[in-house]
Amino acid sequence: MAQQIELKSTVKESQLGQRLDQAIAELFDEFSRSRLKEWLLAGKVSVDGAVVTKARVRVMGGEDIVVLAEIEDEERWEAQDIPLDIVYEDEDLLVINKPRGLVVHPGAGTPDGTVLNALLHHYPQIAEVPRAGIVHRLDKDTTGLMVVAKNVPTQTRLVRTLQKRRITREYEAIAIGKMTAGGMVDKAIGRHSTKRVLMAVSEFGKPAITHYRVAERFREHTRIRLRLETGRTHQIRVHMSYLQHPLLGDIAYGGRARIPKGATEELTTMIRSFDRQALHAVMLKFVHPTTGEEMQFHAPVPDDMIEMAEALRQDMRDNYEDEY
Incomplete structure (x- = not known):
C-alpha cells in the first residue's frame, strides 16, 4: 500500500541559478536525488502552482515548491x-x-x-x-x-x-588540538566540490549551526560537548574541521593522528589505532508528539572514547610540570 506525501518548501536566495532538480535535492534532502528526479519528470512537482517536468529549469529564489507523490511501503x-x-x-x-x-x-x-x-x-x-x-x-x-x-x-x-529546531541533540567528542574556549559555528554546509561523498563549508550550502564548549583540555587534544541547531550531513565533523580542530580518528575530514611530545608508546599506539571519528550522541530531548510530555534521554559514552580520554588525561598528569 502506497503512502501519499506532500512536501512544501521555498527556494532560498542562495540557490539562485540552480537547476530545479538540484534545488529540490537540497530542499528535500531526506529523499534521494534519484527519487526526487523521478517525481519531477513524472509531473509530481509544481513551482508557484504550475507543474514543471524539466530538470534543467533554473530557479531564481523565492519560488514555492510543492511535491505531491506516493511512497511504496x-x-x-x-x-x-x-x-x-x-x-x-x-x-x-x-x-x-x-x-x-x-x-x-x-x-x-x-x-x-x-x-x-x-x-x-x-x-x-x-x-x-x-x-x-x-x-x-x-x-x-x-x-x-x-x-x-x-x-x-x-x-x-x-x-x-x-x-523547527525543537529537538535538542547533544554530542560528546574528542577534537585534535588545544581549544581555548567554546563558541558557535554558523557556516552553511553543502556537497564537497570535488569529493562528492563528503560535505564542506560552502556559501551555496544549507544553513548549519553548531554550538560547542570545552569539557576538558589535554596536551594535544580537547574533549568537547556540542549541541546542534541544524542537522546537516556530517555537520559536526565538517564544522570542527573548518575550525582546524577535526575529530580524533576522522581521517575523511583531516583528523590525522597528533602525538603529544614525549607520549608513551601505549598512548601513541592508542591514538594511531583509533579508527573512527570520536563522536557520540550523548543526549536527546524533545516533546513527545502525542502526549506533549518533555522527554530526555542519555546514552553513556562508549568504552573506546572513555579509554582514550583516560589515556590522554593520564598523559596530561604525567607531563603537567613539563607543560606548565
Missing part, C-alpha cells in the same frame, strides 16, 4: 534480526542507542544490515512508515541516540519539530 527491504539497544519504546516511537559500524539506512554499497533492516524485524508494522520511521541519522561510525517514529502521524510531527 518499504517491503523491498528485508527484515533482519539485528540487535537493537532500545533505550525507550511506546506505541508511537522508540529511542535507540546506535553502536559504531552500523549504517542507518540502506544505500549504495550497503543494501542491508542496517538500522532500518533491524527496525523492520523488531516492529514489522513500521514498513508502512516512509523510511521505516527514521527521522534523523547518525554516520556509520558515530554512536549514540536516535529517535524513530512507529507511525506516519508521529513521524510527520517529529520531522516538523526537528525542522
Whole structure:
C-alpha cells in the first residue's frame, strides 16, 4: 500500500541559478536525488502552482515548491534480526542507542544490515512508515541516540519539530588540538566540490549551526560537548574541521593522528589505532508528539572514547610540570 506525501518548501536566495532538480535535492534532502528526479519528470512537482517536468529549469529564489507523490511501503527491504539497544519504546516511537559500524539506512554499497533492516524485524508494522520511521541519522561510525517514529502521524510531527529546531541533540567528542574556549559555528554546509561523498563549508550550502564548549583540555587534544541547531550531513565533523580542530580518528575530514611530545608508546599506539571519528550522541530531548510530555534521554559514552580520554588525561598528569 502506497503512502501519499506532500512536501512544501521555498527556494532560498542562495540557490539562485540552480537547476530545479538540484534545488529540490537540497530542499528535500531526506529523499534521494534519484527519487526526487523521478517525481519531477513524472509531473509530481509544481513551482508557484504550475507543474514543471524539466530538470534543467533554473530557479531564481523565492519560488514555492510543492511535491505531491506516493511512497511504496518499504517491503523491498528485508527484515533482519539485528540487535537493537532500545533505550525507550511506546506505541508511537522508540529511542535507540546506535553502536559504531552500523549504517542507518540502506544505500549504495550497503543494501542491508542496517538500522532500518533491524527496525523492520523488531516492529514489522513500521514498513508502512516512509523510511521505516527514521527521522534523523547518525554516520556509520558515530554512536549514540536516535529517535524513530512507529507511525506516519508521529513521524510527520517529529520531522516538523526537528525542522523547527525543537529537538535538542547533544554530542560528546574528542577534537585534535588545544581549544581555548567554546563558541558557535554558523557556516552553511553543502556537497564537497570535488569529493562528492563528503560535505564542506560552502556559501551555496544549507544553513548549519553548531554550538560547542570545552569539557576538558589535554596536551594535544580537547574533549568537547556540542549541541546542534541544524542537522546537516556530517555537520559536526565538517564544522570542527573548518575550525582546524577535526575529530580524533576522522581521517575523511583531516583528523590525522597528533602525538603529544614525549607520549608513551601505549598512548601513541592508542591514538594511531583509533579508527573512527570520536563522536557520540550523548543526549536527546524533545516533546513527545502525542502526549506533549518533555522527554530526555542519555546514552553513556562508549568504552573506546572513555579509554582514550583516560589515556590522554593520564598523559596530561604525567607531563603537567613539563607543560606548565
